[in-house]
Structure formats: C-alpha cells, structure tokens
Amino acid sequence: MIYTCASVIVILNVKSREQRILTGHTEEIAAMAVNKEGTLLASVQTGKIPLMRLWEVETGRCVAILRVHHTDVTSIAISDTGNMLAAVGRDAHAKQIIVIWDTIDVLQSGKPSVIIKHPVVQQIERITFVPGEDTKLVTCGKQNIRFWRIRGGGLRGCSIATENLSLVKQDFLAMAFETSFMNVRSHRLYVATAVGSLYQINYQKRLIECIYQLHDGPIRTVYVNEGMCVTGSDDHFVRVWPLDFSDYFLEAEHESPVTNVDISKDGLQLCVGTESGSIGLLNLTTQNYQTMIRSHTAPILNVALDPHHPEFASVSSDHTIRVWNLNNFEQLYQFDTVGECPLSIAYHPMNYVFAVGFSSGIIRLFDIAATTVIEEFRAHKQSVLDLHFAADGRWLISGSIDSLVISDCEHMYQPVKVWHYSETSESVSLAMSPNGLYLASAGPAGNMVHIYTVDTFEEVYTFETHSSDLFVNIEFSADNKEIVAITSDYRLIRLRLADGSIVAERETIHRGLATTLNVSSNGQYLLTSGQDRILKIWAYNDFEKGKRPYQAFCGHSKAVNRVMFTNDGKYIISVGDDAMLVWQFQGNYEKNYDLMINNWVEHQENESDDSESDDETDSIIHQHQEAMPRPDFEGMIRKVQQFADTSDLNSSSVNQSIIEEREHSLVFGNNDEQRVVDVSSPTPSVPLTHMISPTPATTIPQPSSPIEEPRKSDS
Secondary structure: EEEEOOOEEEOOOOOOEEEEEEOEEEEEEEEEOOOOOOOHHHEOOOOOOEEEEEEOOOOEEEEEEEEOOOOHHHHHEEOOOOOEEEEEEOOOOOOOEEEEOOOOOHHHHHOEEEEEEEOOOOOOEEEEEOOOOOOEEEEEOEEEEEEEEEEEOOEEEEEEEEEHHHHHHHHEEEEEEOOOOHHHHOOOOEEEEEOEEEEEOOOOOOOEEEEEEEOOEEEEEEEOOOEEEEEOOOOOOOEEEEOOOOOOOOEOOOOOEEEEEEEEOOOOOOEEEOOOOOEEEEEEOOEEEEEOOOOOOOOOEEEEEOOOOOOEEEEEOEEEEEEEEOOOOOEEEEEOOOOOOEEEOOOOOOOOOOEEEEOOEEEEEEEEEOOEEEEEEOOOOOOEEEEOOOOOEEEEEEEEEEEEEEEEEEOOOOOEEEEEEEOOHHHOOEEEOOOEEEEEOOOOOOOOEEEHHHHHHOEEEEOOOOOOOOEEEEOOOOOOEEEEEOOOOOOOEEEEOOOEEEEEOOOOOOOOOEEEEEEEEOEEEEEEEEEEEEEEEEEEEOOOOOOOOEEEEOOOOOOOOEEEEEOOEEEEEEOOOOOOOEEEEEOOOOOHHHHHHHHHHHHHHHHHHHHOOHHHHHHHHHHHHHHHHOOOOHHHHHHHHHHHHHOOOOOOOOOOOOOOOOOOOOOOOOOOOOOOOOOOOOOOEEEEEEEEEOOOOOOOOOHHHHOOOOOOOOO
C-alpha cells in the first residue's frame, strides 16, 4: 500500500505494518500516481514550487526531479508501461496546461524529457491514460470530459459526443476505466460527478451509455474491474456495485467523507482512505474492516513520554488525548473531550496517570489503565499552557498567561503556592531539573527566567535578556548546571546557573521562530525546531561562531509544536500542525551513568537535608524506593568504567548522519533546509523513522456530557 501524508510518501506492508518512508518534498503532496507494474511512482507537491519527483518503488530512490508548472498541479498520471507521464497544472500566466514527459529510460538515465506542453481552456480536475496505451488520455473537470491523442508532436482532443448538452453540464470529479478487457476499443469509462451520479461511457464511440444515481453527495473516487464497481462519496459511504448497478451488495459507512478507494491485486481487500486521513482495509469476503492508520484529525499541540512504559501521549486541537505504543506505534487509548481543547500534558513520575491542562483553565487527572478521570480542578482562569510533576510526584506545577500554580498531589491538588501576574505573561515555559531540585519558569516578563527550589519554591536565581527579546522555551542541561533557552530573536543560548553568565550563544538558529527544544539525557545533544519546520540537532558543547555544530532534517510540511528525545535516547518524537513523526536517532545515545548517579545522589541529599529526623528520612527513602526501585548504581559504575576506554561520552561533534530512516514507521510531513535538502538533487538526505498520520481511522461521535470516559482503541 502506498499513501501520502503531508510531505512524505509511505510504502506500507499491510501484513507486517512496516513502513518505508520516502522523503524529499518540501510541501504537502498534492497528487501521486504509479504505473501498472508498481515500479515507477510519481508525486507532486503544492506551493509556489510544485516540484514533481519520480521514484523507483523497490529501492525508494528518487530518480528525477521535474519542474514545469508554476502552480496548482491538480492531477498526474503514468501510463501502464511507465513510458509516459502527464500532469495538469498552471503556467506563469495562471493558464492551465497539460505537460507530457517521455519516461522510457528514466529509471536508468534519470532524465525524462518534455515532449508536449499543451494549453487548455477547460478546467481540468483529473487526467488518466487509457489502459495499455501510451498515446491516449482522458481528462475530466468542470463541465467537460475530453479525449486526447498524442500525434505529430502535439496533443489533439475532442469532447464527448452527445445531442443533449445538458448531460455534460456537471462537475466531473473522478474517473476510472473498466480494466478487464484486453481490447482497448471495448473499454468502458466511468466518470463520477459532484451530484452523486456515475456516467457510463463507451470509449470507442465517445457516447454516454447510461447515468446512474449512486450517492447523495459528490463521488470523489471510483474503481472498476471485471466484476464490480466501487464508489466513495462525501456522504461518508463506500459502496460496492455489480456492473448493472441494480443494487449495491456491500456498503460501509465512515465518519468522514471518503476520498480514495483501491483494490488489492487478488481482488479480496478494499483499501479506503477518508478525508480525516484514516486508512482502512475492508475484506470483501468476510466484510471485516481493519483500521491501518489512525491518528489525530487536527494540529497536534503537545506530547509527553511515559517514564515507565514504552508509551507516549499526545493532545490535539481535535479535542482528543491519545496514548501510543512506542514499540509498534499503535494507538492504545483515546480520551474525548467536548467544548475544551487539551493544550498540555504530563505523566506522573510514579503512577500510570497523566495530567492534562485545558483551554478552560481546568486540569484533569486521568487513570490510563482504568480509562477514567480521577481528579478535576480549576487551577487558572486562562488556558493551561504547561504542566510538570515534581520528581517525587508530590507537586503538580502548572503555568498559564495569568499565573503559576503549585498544587499538592497528596491533598486533592489543593494550591499551596500561587504567583498571580499583574499583567498577562508574555511567555509561558516551565522546566524541571533532571535531579528534581529546581523549577525554571519563563515569565511573567518574557525576558526573564526565574529559578525556584522545588522543596520550598523560594526563588534562588533570576536571568534576564535584552528587553526586546523573549524567552520562548527553556530547558535544564543534563548536569543541572545550565539553562538552555531559545529566544524570540532566533538565538540559542546557554546560561550558567552559578553566576548567570552566558556560556555559549548562537544567532539565527532557524529561518523562522524556534518554538521548542529538548536536551538529550546524556547531555551530548540539543534538539530544536519551530515555524520553519526543520529539525536541528546540535552538539551541546560546540556553539562557537563560524562552525556548523548541527544537522538539519526535513519531515514536516507545517510548523512543529514539540520535539523530544525518548527516555532511552533511541528515538525522537516531533509533533506539529500537520503530523506526528517518530525518528530513529543514530547519534550516541549511550547513557551517561555519571550524570544519572549524580542526579540521584543530589536528590537523596536534598531529601535528607529537608527531613526533620533520621527516622523520617529513612521512611521517605523507603517509600520512594518502594514506588521506584533503587537502580543498581554499583553496576552502573562498573559499566561506566567499561565504557571509559571504548566510548567517548562527552563527544560534541556531529560528524555523521544521526537520524536515519527505519523500515517500519509512522508518518507525517516534510520541509526544505538550505544545508540538507538541495532541490536540484534527486536524492536528498532526509531521515525519517516512523510516522502517524494526522487523522484517526474513524471519527468519534461527540458525547453530550462535558467529557466522555475514554475507551480503549480497537487497534
């Protein structure tokens, strides 16, 4: 199965669910076509530079990059033999043209040649080659169905023959040939309309034989073989018809408009794509439906990692909270909300629970395994934009543009300390130090960062940047000694906690506003992204000017809202307005046991200092160890010693590709990056791991109550 998501192409093995991801486009993909043998794939992107790429399907190699149209490429087609490629788009004068390429030797030479550029007066929506023909095409669109033939170096066309012109006064949206007949002259052509009817046309005579009313809404997709016709419509129905269209013998209703259908080679499975982005397989024999791709239906706003399980959770403006398995990338749970948008999320450090902050100012605690809401309280008047639990799970810290609130998790989340802002905070970003001793907060003044102790929440440090600059996002370094921040003037800076001095600084880290960053747990790498849609990985200890201490990677076609390393450092998760991507990290993700031991020791020393007696200290440590078993630090020290001679844990160079494509993945997005993607190169260096499309398999009905109990996903 081949499908597109944002700016990437996914080749999915239906049985194993493994994905191969083809990256290189810099905008959302508008159209895609493949030849009959499945060896040559063509794709074209939207935007001001509608680049078209030709791919060798078996290897995933981009063999050619084409650019002839200036904008609005609406449809592309490849002949059955793969010798011809056609596309419909607009030229520099906004006139629609048909362009045809000779692609006979493209897999070997990589140099397709333009043989025809033909302007058209009609508004064309779809183009296709006649089965088995390299020189005959058919187009349909607004009030037109036309037949074309390549002859004498030009393109000649004629309209459908009819005495009743009102029959063609329709908007034609999709078409398909009946593919069972070997004789081209016997082909029937089926064309779908915006009013739910299907035209049966004799291709040889160019006559309308019959018109069938099949749906109550526009028919967006049609497939026909020797025994049946499949149609998908905006009325949410997929219907399977006999060729006499007496009555459908199979119908499947979806919760969003159906945009694409296709049938497997054995004719037993029907693939269905919907407007929401979900993809499912319908077994025509058993009539069982299986969801293959499931995800959010709107921009994904935030993501959080489970500290104990290979899982992560995401929140979206589609008003859902979803839990995903990091091993097989399947959705495990879904929580639906009504009237409120979840904006922030944080996992409890001890229990299988997460907290979610909403646009209403309410915070809810969810028991994931029981799929229930266990606590609900209003902490802010404005939207809850950031959430963090203290390392021992005692406090829940929430941030909004109007206040910063500390809630007591052990006493029904009562507020124990509140900072009310006299003015709306210009920036909201919270960070917890890895040793659990400090809380950092950007705001209320956007050019200041405040550092508090977690035990007493007394302010111990304050950092300030230029009055015109704002701290957009902040993080602690892995050794707890520095604050890393990105600012509104596109700077990346490291601040030393001891004296507030700037350790390192780099200007113009992205071509747009950088909005998110993350530090790897071993302290070697920084991860940044933002509005320019590029992921950049920086060597943490190399920020000197004149160097390029980063690598950049394309994956998203729209702004990135959050990026983070997974707990084991092997993957990177990025979420944005278009998609959720999981990348395989190829840098040094070995654990830094010195840092882990120091963080644990500092945390234990702080607990000892705060306890009133040795007995109380022993009790606290005992309770902590019961909830979180004490790691084998002696074994860690031995491992550190073993790695000392063979591994450079403090290396800061980024001299190899540190994100790499993985065989099975989840899918979303793409971008351009000046240093990494050269649009003139047919094989850009782009490294995606797995992708989850930004839409779920089926739409969830909205409950009548303010919040519905979540349910476990069928997948």
